[in-house]
Amino acid sequence: MAVSVAAHSAPKNREMFAIKKSYSIENGYPSRRRSLVDDARFESSVVKQTKKVVLEEARLKANDGSECRDIPNGENDENEEEEQEVDEQEYYVEVDDNVYVKPYDGGNDHQREDNEKKDEDEEKKEEESEKEKEEEKVEVEEEKKSDDSELTEEEMILQNAAAVSEEAANAVIKAALVVRLRDGMGSLGRILKAIETYKGVVIHLESRQSHEKDIQFDVLIKTEIARSSLLQLCRSLRQSMAFGGITVLSENSVNIKAPWFPKHASELDNCNHLMTKYEPDLDMNHPGFADQEYRARRKMIAEVAFAYKHGDSxxxxxxxxxxxxxxxxxxxxxxxxxxxxxxxxxxxxxxxxxxxxxxxxxxxxxxxxxxxxxxxxxxxxxxxxxxxxxxxxxxxxxxxxxxxxxxxxxxxxxxxxxxxxxxxxxxxxxxxxxxxxxxxxxxxxxxxxxxxxxxxxxxxxxxxxxxxxxxxxxxxxxxxxxxxxxxxxxxxxxxxxxxxxxxxxxxxxxxxxxxxxxxxxxxxxxxxxxxxxxxxxxxxxxxxxxxxxxxxxxxPHTERVEILDSVEKLESLVSQLNTEVLHLTNAIDKLKKPLC
Missing domain, CATH: 1.10.800.10 (Aromatic amino acid hydroxylase)
Structure with missing residues (x-):
């Protein structure tokens, strides 16, 4: 299940930030004449806007979920509020629809003055108490906001993926974390303990001296862990001052933040879904704008291209x-x-x-x-x-x-x-x-x-x-x-x-x-x-x-792009190059020999 989820994650993330605006001046395209450069600028602008909206929605969603978890006894609070409302209604007398006044006490005036003073003191204490609660609430909200603002784009995408279903949240994925240690290797044990707590399994670990100021080591940890647990792990580690930063690098060896790109020529079938609309339909200055026959011809030829798949004639x-x-x-x-x-x-x-x-x-x-x-x-x-x-x-x-x-x-x-x-x-x-x-x-x-x-x-x-x-x-x-x-x-x-x-x-x-x-x-x-x-x-x-x-x-033999990101792949490439060099050397030696 983890593999199938990962296989679709990169294209899905790309689609999340896909351009859904047509290339027209009304949508902010910089000129009437299409060009590769203006396309790239337009795409960058639209993608930035889309990312901002998507990530903001994810952050708001995260905040809402946090608030629900932070109030486990919400039902009791509501009951207390209802009881308080009943007490207040019993203390006041209804004189008109939904209008209550405090009844006059015909007893001793001194007693009434004492009661009034006591009431004022209580009201003052209540106001101070309410003020303190409000300040605490603001602090908590600020703390939540601060915690949420530290969530990276990768974690927001993970959070969106986990929110799809309970199965997606509990799906075990392969992920790589980079943790920056302020206090040396002594805090590494806390990281491993935290991973164990969240039922993760460490499959690779390596460290190197950091080049950043006030950071002693950078530790790369590859782990298998549930998607929701990975998010909790990151938040937990961020609360410790011993760590200078936590970065999620990848999910199932697919970089989450980097744009998806095709690995095989057949995947170019996925690289034509962002086509522009037909220009004659958009631009009044287009030579074919008023020619209905030409526009229909363009549309017909375009449909032929849309239907084409890798391997077709x-x-x-x-x-x-x-x-x-x-x-x-x-x-x-x-x-x-x-x-x-x-x-x-x-x-x-x-x-x-x-x-x-x-x-x-x-x-x-x-x-x-x-x-x-x-x-x-x-x-x-x-x-x-x-x-x-x-x-x-x-x-x-x-x-x-x-x-x-x-x-x-x-x-x-x-x-x-x-x-x-x-x-x-x-x-x-x-x-x-x-x-x-x-x-x-x-x-x-x-x-x-x-x-x-x-x-x-x-x-x-x-x-x-x-x-x-x-x-x-x-x-x-x-x-x-x-x-x-x-x-x-x-x-x-x-x-x-x-x-x-x-x-x-x-x-x-x-x-x-x-x-x-x-x-x-x-x-x-x-x-x-x-x-x-x-x-x-x-x-x-x-x-x-x-x-x-x-x-x-x-x-070219497999029509596949190979990512050279491991020693094994580099060794394979070196072996191929050695073979090519051998052929080259033999050819040179044969050219040097005199013809008989």
């Missing part, structure tokens, strides 16, 4: 005469500009695509035939997408050498401009370079870096992608050439980018990642790479400083 789209004419107009313009302004790698693959009959001016190539070409060239594969994916989902796909491509075509009235990437942009802009081994590797490096990245890092990766894969320039024989898909499928900005008008800066990922970009007009700044190899090397150095606490690699 890519659906064939029967493109219309108008769509093929639109392709022809753009194809001929791009073909004329390629020899002079496109980089060498793009030109080589473009020629191959023409020779194989995939690129021809008379018809739009099918996604399946382009998929077959790329797969045998660089191992990249394609899958249909209904529209622009979120930046995180799109980058995830690149990690598996999968490019999610739209299949709809821009409106015929605007063949040289589209407010969002379309199939012509994908075919003429992205596909040729995905057939180049070096560029394909660079694209995958960006995707691998996105796995487990924070929202802020996704923004930076999206910005790097924007200024390289979409609008990148490179040097070639002392000339500036284009390799960005956004340039090679839009002749106006291509001519602007390679001219002397904009500023050309050397590609440095740490600077590129924080560079504001222009959305409504041509870019005033472009980044120029010395070569794809140089860009990859700089990118790798930059990525190594990201906050992700683990490294990943892609295994």
């Amino acid at each position: 890519i659906p064939i789209i029967d493109y219309t005469v108008v769509e093929n004419q639109t392709w022809q107009s753009v194809f001929n313009v791009v073909k004329d500009l390629v020899p002079k302004h496109a980089c060498k790698e793009y030109r080589i693959i473009f020629d191959k695509l023409e020779k194989e009959g995939i690129f021809t001016e008379h018809r739009i190539p099918q996604l399946q035939e382009m998929n077959d070409f790329l797969h045998k060239s660089t191992g990249f594969t394609l899958r249909p997408a209904a529209g622009l994916l979120t930046s995180r989902d799109f980058l995830y796909s690149l990690a598996f050498r999968v490019f999610q491509s739209t299949q709809y075509v821009r409106h015929g009235n605007s063949p040289m401009h589209t407010p969002e990437p379309d199939y012509i942009h994908e075919m003429l802009g992205h596909m040729p370079l995905l057939g180049d081994p070096s560029f394909a590797q660079f694209s995958q490096e960006i995707g691998l870096a996105s796995l487990g990245a924070s929202d802020e890092e996704i923004e930076k990766l999206s910005t790097v992608y924007w200024f390289t894969v979409e609008f990148g320039l490179c040097k070639e024989n002392n000339e500036v050439k284009a390799y960005g898909a956004g340039l090679l499928s839009a002749y106006g900005e291509l001519l602007h980018a390679v001219s002397d008008t904009p500023e050309h800066r050397p590609f440095e990922p740490e600077k590129t990642a924080v560079q504001p970009y222009q959305d409504q007009e041509y870019q005033p700044i472009y980044y120029v790479a010395e070569s794809f190899e140089d860009a990859k090397e700089k990118f790798r150095r930059w990525v190594s400083n990201m906050s992700r606490p683990f490294e990943v690699r892609y295994n």
Whole structure:
């Protein structure tokens, strides 16, 4: 049961903070034109707002539950209040509906004065007592509030999971705790005793000297314990001044706080549920907004993509005469500009695509035939997408050498401009370079870096992608050439980018990642790479400083991403590398031998 709960926990937590707003200006989207960078910023903003709401609700729920537990004799208190109300009603005389007055005592006035004085003293004592109770209550509430505010996001998610049912609360999970010891190893026994008290089992324990001030040791404890007991254990340990902090790292080896990400190519089926709505339906300035036939066509093609699953054959789209004419107009313009302004790698693959009959001016190539070409060239594969994916989902796909491509075509009235990437942009802009081994590797490096990245890092990766894969320039024989898909499928900005008008800066990922970009007009700044190899090397150095606490690699044989977080996995990788080095050494030795 514990395994099945854990298997669904990460996607469920991701869904908890999923974006449920459409990408529109009314919902806070920063511009009318969709882009990967604006997507990432919009997603970060929405996720932060959603997390704040979800966690606040969880904290309030936790407080309500604490208050109920702190009043075990609530029924007795209510009975006492009822008795007090009866006494008061007996002491007063009803003179009107629900109106009571104290009856006049015809006895001795001195006695009455004494009684009144006594009553005043009692009332004063009662007021003081009530004041003290109120102060105590405030202190208790503040203490509860303080305790609750210390709950981490991981514990809030655990608490939500435990609240689903009694079975979920009692489910035994594997969890890792980091406890910071102020007073040395002497307090370790208290931790182990507490785990035993809450019926947990320690399966691994290690310690190291801490680098934090006033903390002597950091202790990592892996335990098997019920989910509800884990929460109680954390709260119990926090009450001791001997510990400088308690952190829940994981549940069943799945990091709770880090964003979920796919481990196998088949899991990309879960990376298309955050699609944007169809742009023609949202934006009055879209060329197809008033064209009902075009909008219906877009919706039909989108539904085909939504139905696609890993392993399916890519659906064939029967493109219309108008769509093929639109392709022809753009194809001929791009073909004329390629020899002079496109980089060498793009030109080589473009020629191959023409020779194989995939690129021809008379018809739009099918996604399946382009998929077959790329797969045998660089191992990249394609899958249909209904529209622009979120930046995180799109980058995830690149990690598996999968490019999610739209299949709809821009409106015929605007063949040289589209407010969002379309199939012509994908075919003429992205596909040729995905057939180049070096560029394909660079694209995958960006995707691998996105796995487990924070929202802020996704923004930076999206910005790097924007200024390289979409609008990148490179040097070639002392000339500036284009390799960005956004340039090679839009002749106006291509001519602007390679001219002397904009500023050309050397590609440095740490600077590129924080560079504001222009959305409504041509870019005033472009980044120029010395070569794809140089860009990859700089990118790798930059990525190594990201906050992700683990490294990943892609295994092309299993189509699986492997997390290198244990000695066993590293030893396996070293063994594979040794085999590759042996083949390399043998090849070099054979090349050195003279031919007989």
